[in-house]
Amino acid sequence: MVKARVAVLVSGRGSNMAALIDAAGSHDCPYRVALVASNNPEAPGLEIARQAGIATFAHSHKGLGREQFDLLIDDALRAAGIEYVALAGYMRILSDPFVTRWAGRMVNIHPSLLPAYKGLDTHARAIAAGDAEAGCSVHLVTPTLDDGEVIAQARVPILPGDTPQSLAARVLEQEHRLYPEALARYIRTHGGR
Ligand code: GRF
Numbered sequence: 001m002v003k004a005r006v007a008v009l010v011s012g013r014g015s016n017m018a019a020l021i022d023a024a025g026s027h028d029c030p031y032r033v034a035l036v037a038s039n040n041p042e043a044p045g046l047e048i049a050r051q052a053g054i055a056t057f058a059h060s061h062k063g064l065g066r067e068q069f070d071l072l073i074d075d076a077l078r079a080a081g082i083e084y085v086a087l088a089g090y091m092r093i094l095s096d097p098f099v100t101r102w103a104g105r106m107v108n109i110h111p112s113l114l115p116a117y118k119g120l121d122t123h124a125r126a127i128a129a130g131d132a133e134a135g136c137s138v139h140l141v142t143p144t145l146d147d148g149e150v151i152a153q154a155r156v157p158i159l160p161g162d163t164p165q166s167l168a169a170r171v172l173e174q175e176h177r178l179y180p181e182a183l184a185r186y187i188r189t190h191g192g193r
Contacts, residue, residue: 014045016088023180070098118146152182
């Protein structure tokens with residue numbers, strides 16, 4: 001099987017990236033992580049990727065316009081022959097041309113049951129609303145933030161006494177299971193470039 005070449009974009013700790021890399025080690029996984037790219041040269045996720053022997057690209061976005069910066073990322077993706085992009089805690093809003101170029105080939109994981117709680121502070125907002133359940137969603141990336149088609153979701157209960165931190169930990173466990181599974185299924189359905 002020729003594995004699809006995936007790039008993971010991270011800005012921080014990279015635990016979802018690590019889950020994607022781990023899953024790619026299985027022989028029947030339809031993708032391999034060929035590049036990890038970041039807008040934050042200090043992102044801990046970059047070091048995890050390097051230790052796993054994966055090529056990295058890091059460049060600060062500071063001082064660059066959104067489109068200008070995204071062109072740098074796009075160049076790195078093209079140079080690495082990337083077919084699919086997985087956003088994993090990538091904390092930059094992407095420019096429309098970049099999103100259009102990767103339409104149908106770029107996914108994100110978001111820590112809420114979309115369409116509920118787009119944006120930040122999802123767990124605090126779910127607790128404050130008195131919700132019984134929270135969760136995570138894998139969705140296609142479109143120009144509107146956290147708005148593309150949802151391709152997979154996992155749910156967890158919100159328990160009495162939950163804090164945003166305790167809920168985030170319960171959801172994160174599900175993210176690590178859901179994201180590799182959803183990406184693999186999507187790539188199996190949509191094939192290579
Ligand atoms: C995750 O909760 C993810 O859902 C959100 O950002 C967080 C990234 O965490 N988009 P990590 O860097 O994957 O550990």
